Every structure is written in C-alpha cells, then in structure tokens.
Amino acid sequence: MKNQQVADLLYEIADLLDIKGEIFFKTRAYRMAAQKIEVLDEDIEKIVEEEKLKDIPGIGKAISGKIIEYIKTGKLKYFEELKKEIPEDLLKMLKIPGLGPKKVSAIYKNLNIKTIDKLADAARNKKLRDLEGFGEITELNILRGINLMKKTTGRSLLNVADFDGNHYIKYLEKCKHIKKLSLAGSLRRRKDTIGDIDILVSSDEPNLVMDFFVKYSNVQRVLLKGATKTSVILDDNIQVDLRVVEPRSFGSALQYFTGSKEHNVKIRGIAIKKGYKLNEYGLFDKKTEEYIVGKDETEIYKKLGLQYIEPELRENRGEFKYAVKNKLPVLLKKDDICGDLHVHSDYSDGYEKIEDIADKAKKLGYEYIGIADHSQSLKIARGLSEERINKKMKHIERINNKIKDLKVFCGTECDIKKDGILDYPDKVLKKLDYVGIGIHTNFKMTEEQATKRIIKGIENPYVTFLAHPTCRMIGRREAFELDIEQIFDAAKDNNVYLEINSFPDRLDLNDLHVKQGKDHGNSFVINTDSHSLEHMEFMCFGVSVARRGWLEKKDVLNTRSLTELEKIIGG
C-alpha cells in the first residue's frame, strides 16, 4: 500500500468531518497527519510493521489505530460509517471554488442535493438564495465555480500524468514484442495539464502487445481493445491510449500523435508544397505514393528541409520560421540547473530542517540552495519576524561552515502588501542574500491595481525575483488580470528576474508568458516553491515550462555557477 493512499484516506476523513461540522482542530489533526505521511521517505507499511507509527509527530493513538486497521484489512470501519452519514459525493462539491464545508452541509441538509449537476440546476432555478446565508451573488459564484472546475476536470496536472505515463512505459519495456516505444501527445509536449496519456509503440505482433498492455496492474477498466488502438482507465481515473504501428511507421506516427494539431496542419502543408504527402504511416511521394521515410521522426523533419523541432516547441508558435533557417533555440536542459532559490524550511510553513534541505540539494547535484521563507505578516504560514530572520541567518552561517560542496543562501519570499509596499523594511531586505517577492493576500483587484501593486514591489532596489507572478492555481484560481507587458518592462528596468514556479498546480509564469517575456528581453529563475524534500524534485516541471517558452540556458539565473550567481546577487 502506498503512503499516498493512506494520506488520501485521512484527507477524505477530514473533509467528511468538516461537512459533518466537527471542530476545526480535529479535522486539522487529520490533515496534518495526512501531510506527514504524504512526505514520508519510508514506506508506511514498513513503519506499521515496526510499530513506529506513533513516533511520527502529529499521529497519536486514534489516527495510528485507524491507519493500522486500514493497512492490515484494506478497510476502515470508521470511514465506512462516516460515508453512511455523509454522502461521499459531497466531497466533490468541496472542490468548487467558493464552497466550503458549511455551505455544502447546508445545501445537502436543506435541499438534499448531493451532486454537482443538481447543485447547478438549483443555482440556475434560484433555489439556493432561500437558504440562510445564501443570496443571489452566492448562486452566481457557485455557477462560476462549477464552470471553472469543469474547464479543468478531465485534465490532469503534468506531474500526475508524468508519473503514470513513465511507470506505464517502464512496464511496457518488459514486453518482448515491442520494438520501440515512446510517450506521445500533450504529455510528450509537456503541457501544463494533460487530457489523456498517449503511448506509441512499434511491433510486428500488435495483438500480443495489446494483451500485455491491458494486464498492467493499475488498469481499472478497459474501454476498447483493438489491434491498433487500445484505451484503458487507470485507478486514478486517467485514460491511457496505446497505439501500435509497424516499425517503418514509428517516426511518422510519433510525429503525428505528438501533435499539436496546429503544428501538424502546418507541417503537412509544408510536405505538400514539397511534393510529398505526410500522414501517420510515413512520408510519401504525392504522385507515386512511394514510401520515402517514416522510421524516425528526425528524418521526416530533415527530408522536409527543417531542423528537428523539439516536442515542447510544436505548437505552431513560430517554430517553422526558425527551423527553416536552422535557428531554433538550444533549449534549456534539466541538467543545466545548478540550484533552487525558492525552498521553504520549517522556519515558516515548510516541513523540513535546513540541514535536510541542504542534504537533498547535494543529492540533486546542486551547487547552491536558497531558503526563502515567508515574511512577517503572513502569520498563517509562520512568517519570520526580524528577530527570527537573524536567528535563521546565524543558523545558515553555521551550516555553511560545516558542509562542503554546497552553499546555502538565506533569502525570503517577502509578501507584497496591498499597497505594493514590501512586508520587510529595506534594512532587513538589505542583509538577506536575495529577495523574492510575491502576493499571498488580497487577491481581488482590478487589472490596474494588481499591475501597480506588483510594479511597486519590483521597484524596491533589493528585489531579486518576482515569485509566481500571476498567482494562478490550476483548476482553482484564475491568473490575475495584469498588464503583463508593463510588468515585463518594470522587471527588465529593475533587473528583477521572473520566476517560473515549478509547483505542478502553479506552473506560473506559464509557457506563453515566458515566451512573451523572453521576446521582451526578460530573464528568469526556475524555482520549486518546495515545502518538503519531495517537492524539490518538481524542478523538471518548471524546466518543461521554460522549454515550452523557448528558454535557453543563458536566459535562466539558476543555471549560473555559484561564483557567477554570487557576482549577480552580490553574495
């Protein structure tokens, strides 16, 4: 059993208890226990076996008992009873932005509404406004929230699809009938959200491959199964499509199924102009239909007079213009990254000690790591007072004296307050190694207000980078409406780097903004915004965004060596 499963169970219990109306501290206890398990390095089953569960802070008698029962029997009586009391479907309602446990409970208890569709009906038919505490605007907001959610449901975050896709690939590699295999589709293009996972293989025995494919242990059900295409749904409800082609068509099929649609339309047009026909089976002579190439993707681009185009660039956003001239950017690689400047420690709302973060950074092959905890007014995240900053600086100094091959920087993720003033006075910002700034409160603003607020923050002379510039949360919160060009100009004028936040539900800036910023002459920093050691591995997702935004090594601050970085930030 996986740690995540246990954590999810505890999260669900917490949600159900919330709807039931339990006191805040009880549900929080469940959530904190879930978090602890989620970020655990060790296997939870092993911990149970060794009877060390209660050694984990935040897990006491009651929760450990439930975990043990769940692990040993695969079931939890308490959870089953709870579900009888509170319909499980209500949990989905909690995901609607603006709806919390109290409102969901009121909707269920008074109107007996259990599904999102029924809820939308009730809102449209003006049935909700009669409930105490509800009104016209609430109805409108609920409908808006449902729309926002529907826009993104059916799409998974990149990290989830990436995990599933790569595990499936590893499984398929064991099939001896498969000659070549690759991820395709939006996952190969590394889009920030993924509809379904596409996998392409070449084989002379398609039926045997399909048999092997559907026997994967995480398959929940098989949607369709044929000799060229099979679709399954995984346990986590993500759909995976497998296509099998002959070896001589592998490259052309990979090109075709990687997309994007817009890229393919364009490339087929180029093929026609040159007297060819391109489809998933190969590149053919338009007149004679003679097969020319198709085994490898690279030879297709070559034959069409194009430089090879990396999957991340295949969106018809100008890549052909550059490929013709052999002038595509040399895209940034994950190995170019030398450090991470946005990691939270247990000084604020992170889970980890700075020593452990430093250790992990070394394992990731970094030359430096920057601890950027929250600033003083963000009390909920245990933002640091000036006094605690001083303590932390001394702590980091001691660590730096002790460890080798890694430099730990003491930074901050300083709040940009409503008026654009930063949450620390200049005398505090001055003594830190670097300053990241970001918005964490007062999200409702007009475009003009938001733009002004951010620019005012950027203009502070001690600022190094702007964290998660648009504050979007994929599926949960829209990006700010900003005059992004003004922000880019201000950042450039003040030598402020724009963050690409690698956290999978942020990925902020997004690919389009990154490209736009690059065209503007801006520079970037790619950070993880980690709160646990595992999060530090999210760097690859930020790198994907950067690549989709056409960034090269030189565009990114944290590709610099330690010596170069110290020169830039004045460390």
Next chain:
DNA sequence: GCCGTTTTCGGCCCGACTGTTTTCAGTCG
C-alpha cells in the same frame, strides 16, 4: 485529535475579504 520542562486538560488559529447581514459566518491562503 494531538500535545506537554508552566500542563493529562486546555490550547491549538491568523487576517482579510465576501456576501450576507445590520454585526457576523464562511471561505481562503
């Protein structure tokens, strides 16, 4: 539900905003 060098019971959780009200409950980060 968890925790404990003031404690085995009483803290733990802060501030702002929104939409509902006419002083405040619910939601969010």
